[in-house]
Every structure is written in C-alpha cells, then in structure tokens.
Amino acid sequence: MAAKKGSSHDIRKVTIDNLPETVENFHILLKTKLGLEGDLVVQYQDPEFDNELCNLSSISELPKEKATLKVYTKTFTTYNTDSTLDTASLSSSLEEGTSGGQTRQLPQPFVIPAFSFDVELKLKQGNEAYHRDGSLLDISKDMKSDILEKLAEAMYVHNPYPTRDEYDCVAQALINKHPCLKEPGSVNGWYCWKFSLKFKMGNFRQRLRVAGCPELKVNTRTSSQTGSKKLKRAKKSEVNFLPGFPEGKTQHDLDIERSVLVSEMKKRKVDWRQIDEMMYNTFSLRRKEIVEDEPLVAQVKERWPALFSERQVKCIFVVVLLFIFVLNFACTPQAEFARLTSVDLKGSLFAGLDQYLERFLELYKTKSGIAGLTRLIKCLDDDSSTQRKRTVLLLGLPHFLKEDPSHIFKTVEPTDIEDMFTKGMKVGIVMVKEEDFIDVLVVLEEAVILSNLRDVPSAISMLMGLLFALNIDYPKELKYTFEVIQKVLMNIGGRQCSSLVHGLRNRLLRKTM
Structure with missing residues (x-):
C-alpha cells in the first residue's frame, strides 16, 4: 500500500484478493487496509447506468472485471465559536437521531446533568425516602434555582430555543430520575417544573445575550423598535446558525479578507485552495450579514461570489483494483451547508x-x-x-x-x-x-x-x-x-x-x- 502525504488528496494503492460476502465486512476490510475510522460511504460507477455513482448496498452489484469506487469517511472540520478547529463525525444512516454532529433537537431520552454536590446529596436522600414511604422532598428556593440553572445549561447546548415538547421532555426526565421532586398538586408531577424551566431558560438566554453571544444578541430589542420583531433563530436544525468571530479577528479584518476573496474570484485562474480557506475564515461574517441584514440574493452574490460557484472535483488516483477518492468540496453551497448543519x-x-x-x-x-x-x-x-x-x-x-x-x-x-x-x-x-x-x-x-x-x-x-x-x-x-x-x-x-x-x-x- 502506498500513500501520498502532505496533499489535499489521500491516495492509496490497495489490492484485495477475495472480496467479502457482505458490504459490512467490505467496509471493515477497507478500514483495516486504509487505516480509516468512522462510518464509510462506498459508491461505485455502474456501467448499466452510464457510469453514474450509486451507493453500494450489495457486493453482487460490483462489476465483475474491475470496479471503480469512491470511498470516503464522513468527517470534516467544523466551525466553532471559540475559533478552534475540531472534527465532527458524520453518519450517513437515516435512523432517527443519527445524522451526526450537534443537532438542534434535545436528545431523547434527555440525560439529566449532575447537580452540585450538596444538591445531589439531598436528592439521593429524598429519592430513598420516596421509595420507602412515598414522601416528597421539600426543596428550598436556592436548591430549585440550582436545579433549573443546570438544566438550562444542558438544554442550551443542544437548542437555545427549545420547543414546548422539549420542555415537556426535560421536565418528565427530571421527575423520572428524581421522583422525590414530584409536585403534590399536579396530575403528572412535573407541570410547574416545565413552566419554571421556561422562565429560567429565558433568563439564561438574557444573560448570554448581555454577555455578547451573537445568536442571542441578534434578537435584542432596542428602544427605537416598535411592534413585533421577527425572531431570528435556527429553523432548519442548523448547528452553526450565527457563530461568533474567530478569536483575534474583528469585523473589519474579516471584511478585508472578503475583499481579497472577491478580487481572487475575478482572476482568470482562480486559486481555489486560497478561496476555500478564506470562505472558511469569513463564515461568521457571512452569517452575520445574511441573518441580521437579510439582504437580497443578488446582493449576497455580489459580496460573496464564491458561495455560488460550481467547480469540478478533481482527484488523482492509482489503479490496481480500486480507485479510492477523498471528497474535497469547494466553497459551493455544499461546503456552506456542511458548515451550517454538520451534514x-x-x-x-x-x-x-x-x-x-x-x-x-x-x-x-x-x-x-x-x-x-x-x-x-x-x-x-x-x-x-x-x-x-x-x-x-x-x-x-x-x-x-x-x-x-x-x-x-x-x-x-x-x-x-x-x-x-x-x-x-x-x-x-x-x-x-x-x-x-x-x-x-x-x-x-x-x-x-x-x-x-x-x-x-x-x-x-x-x-x-x-x-x-x-x-x-x-x-x-x-x-x-x-x-x-x-x-x-x-x-x-x-x-x-x-x-x-x-x-x-x-x-x-x-x-x-
């Protein structure tokens, strides 16, 4: 096996004598030979369909003499608000809740976080008493505030603006884990917890808004505003809806980089590697303009021409039995979509x-x-x-x-x-x-x-x-x-x-x- 290092393409030379009987075992074999991790997606060029790429679902689908495959792991670098680079594993599975990466829905069942040591100690004693004789815990105002604060933090990680059903889900999960917190006057035992949590979540968002969180600050009302204001929040499960600027970068710095990007796009021979890097670096500025200013598409196209580009994905390959490619998306809608959704x-x-x-x-x-x-x-x-x-x-x-x-x-x-x-x-x-x-x-x-x-x-x-x-x-x-x-x-x-x-x-x- 030979590999090319220091390149945007990971090129391997692989020989397989006996193909396994199942696709799952084929994936395991590829992972072993290529040193890959995570979920694989394998596509093959089907000669019966004009060599269109099709997802491999059965080994019998492969052409008899020679198979041309495209193999990639669904991993890419995501944009984080703390300006660090991290990798998010993406799964192609369509099963519920397995789309990969952070989502805009709360996990189900919701995992109740650990509270402070003294609160956990009181809850342990309260749960023991509940299971012994059905007695409920008499909680203080400070203890209730601590519980709600931790729940709000845990919910915010997944969705700053939870839905009504998600509040229900968290309140029920709290009572299921700590039955001593049930409300004596409530049919379900968690009705008031739900509304207390909604108020706490609103206060939690307000504190982050004052601290300068971009996704929350965009919804700040000013004294000059009259009437209802359209709430600007993620509606399509976007993970990075409105990230903050990279550390050490100001809006002026990013706008200068945007100007360089526009100039580069006007050249006859465009440096796509540089374009990709600049589009990644200016993602936060682009989202700020689109979300806050709501410009027309023509204006976005004028300021961010690379966002609308469609360029060919080119790969160099070595032939033995398989052609192994690593996808390299350009700064097209595909790349921007991946930055937003981790999909x-x-x-x-x-x-x-x-x-x-x-x-x-x-x-x-x-x-x-x-x-x-x-x-x-x-x-x-x-x-x-x-x-x-x-x-x-x-x-x-x-x-x-x-x-x-x-x-x-x-x-x-x-x-x-x-x-x-x-x-x-x-x-x-x-x-x-x-x-x-x-x-x-x-x-x-x-x-x-x-x-x-x-x-x-x-x-x-x-x-x-x-x-x-x-x-x-x-x-x-x-x-x-x-x-x-x-x-x-x-x-x-x-x-x-x-x-x-x-x-x-x-x-x-x-x-x-």
Whole structure:
C-alpha cells in the first residue's frame, strides 16, 4: 500500500484478493487496509447506468472485471465559536437521531446533568425516602434555582430555543430520575417544573445575550423598535446558525479578507485552495450579514461570489483494483451547508432517495387519480435507471402531497427568454429540454443562480444548500414538499415534523424496515 502525504488528496494503492460476502465486512476490510475510522460511504460507477455513482448496498452489484469506487469517511472540520478547529463525525444512516454532529433537537431520552454536590446529596436522600414511604422532598428556593440553572445549561447546548415538547421532555426526565421532586398538586408531577424551566431558560438566554453571544444578541430589542420583531433563530436544525468571530479577528479584518476573496474570484485562474480557506475564515461574517441584514440574493452574490460557484472535483488516483477518492468540496453551497448543519449535502439527500426510492414509487402508483403522478410513472417504462427513478420521486412529491408543483418546477424550451420564465418565481427548479433535459437551473428571487446542473436530484440538493446558506424560508405553498425533503430524505431535524409528514414516514418505514 502506498500513500501520498502532505496533499489535499489521500491516495492509496490497495489490492484485495477475495472480496467479502457482505458490504459490512467490505467496509471493515477497507478500514483495516486504509487505516480509516468512522462510518464509510462506498459508491461505485455502474456501467448499466452510464457510469453514474450509486451507493453500494450489495457486493453482487460490483462489476465483475474491475470496479471503480469512491470511498470516503464522513468527517470534516467544523466551525466553532471559540475559533478552534475540531472534527465532527458524520453518519450517513437515516435512523432517527443519527445524522451526526450537534443537532438542534434535545436528545431523547434527555440525560439529566449532575447537580452540585450538596444538591445531589439531598436528592439521593429524598429519592430513598420516596421509595420507602412515598414522601416528597421539600426543596428550598436556592436548591430549585440550582436545579433549573443546570438544566438550562444542558438544554442550551443542544437548542437555545427549545420547543414546548422539549420542555415537556426535560421536565418528565427530571421527575423520572428524581421522583422525590414530584409536585403534590399536579396530575403528572412535573407541570410547574416545565413552566419554571421556561422562565429560567429565558433568563439564561438574557444573560448570554448581555454577555455578547451573537445568536442571542441578534434578537435584542432596542428602544427605537416598535411592534413585533421577527425572531431570528435556527429553523432548519442548523448547528452553526450565527457563530461568533474567530478569536483575534474583528469585523473589519474579516471584511478585508472578503475583499481579497472577491478580487481572487475575478482572476482568470482562480486559486481555489486560497478561496476555500478564506470562505472558511469569513463564515461568521457571512452569517452575520445574511441573518441580521437579510439582504437580497443578488446582493449576497455580489459580496460573496464564491458561495455560488460550481467547480469540478478533481482527484488523482492509482489503479490496481480500486480507485479510492477523498471528497474535497469547494466553497459551493455544499461546503456552506456542511458548515451550517454538520451534514453532507448531496450524500444525505441521495442516501435518503435510495433508501425510500422503491417505496415512494409504490405509493405513487396507488394514486392513479392524480394525473401528474400517472404521467411521471409512465416515464419509467422507457427508462427505469436509478437516476430516472430519483427524478420521478422528486418531481412527483408535490403531486403526492397535494401541493402545486408549478410553484417549484417549470419546464422551458432552449429558445425561451430567461426574464420571462423566471418572472414571479421566488424559489424553483427550471428544466430546459427538447426531447430530454439539456440543462437544469436553480432560480431564486426571479434570477438564475446556478446553471449547467446535470439532473434534477443534483439541482434539488443545490437548492437546499442555497436555502440554508442564504437563510431563506421555504415557500408556504410547498411547506410539506420541503419538509419531506429535509426531514425524511435528508434526515435533518426529523424528530419534529408535522402530523402529515410523520404519517408518511411511518408508511415508508413499514415497508423498508
């Protein structure tokens, strides 16, 4: 085995005499030979589907003579508010709560933290008395404050703005662990704890807001403000919604670096390595502008042109039996999405599409009364490739959810004028076609933001990346369509979803589990 060091690419030479029977054992073999850790994602070029990359789900899917694989571990460097570099392990699993990294939901069940020594001692004695004779602990004001303070700190780590259900979850977990704290006048024993915790959480946020926490300071009210103010907080399970500036850096310093970045993007031969580094360094400034100022997309594109770039991922490889690649995302929506959510943009969407693909198509076929779904299903008669199935799944989603697909998808001819077909389109995908697709475009605020995309699934992934990166709300007319894409297919924030989407996911899992 040979490895190239000191490069952005980790290039290995590997020989495997006998392939294992299962994919799991194949992953273990690759980890052993390559010295890799964490979850692996293995994709192969399928000659039957024009060498499109497909996730490897069975060893029998590999071509007989020679297999071209793309193997990567879902690890990358995340942006932290204390300006240190750390690595977050990302999992491609779509199981509940395994999306990797920090999330914007509280863990379930919620783990009650340890309190101060004297409080823990009193709780131990109180719990023993409760189990002995059912007596409840008479707690002092200071003891209750200490308990609530620790709970607020533990909750803030996961979500600065917990939901009503999450407050319920924490209050119940407290009583389950320390039954001596039950309220004698409450049916469930935790009702007042819930409301006390909400007040304590508000006070805790206020202290951090005064201390200068960016994500909380952005919601500070001033005397000049009148009426209600829109609360600016993470809505799509973003992990790094509004990070602070790196240590030792001011807004002026970062703006100078932004100017250098803009100048570099204007060059004929762009230094992408430098662009990647500067985009990473200026992430906090970019989020501050987008979240606080809420600029138009055109203004963001003017100030941050690299955010909208689409460049080819190039890799050098050595051939024996396998081609091993390490993904190197540029400063595209993919990289920004990863900084925000700790999730791989395309990987999470494509994994979800492949997991639920057949089940979705089965459900589509049962809706024979919906003309749009019927037409899409018939498209599979001529081409039943994985890529076509993914496209049909996404195009059929608004139809299936009884939403108007014209609010997101539009088909035009190559000769159509751009200003005409983008008019009135705030968020959408435009497919330019004659007999087949020749181009797919991403439109935001009546302007083409990205073009030359290969297919609809790739365009959807880029659209999701831009909506996260630019802090744009989902269109109200398509709220269920985008909720399914985010929370079911990409498994981001999937614990909290509407009853309609929750029911759909249950129908999907009944078949796939």
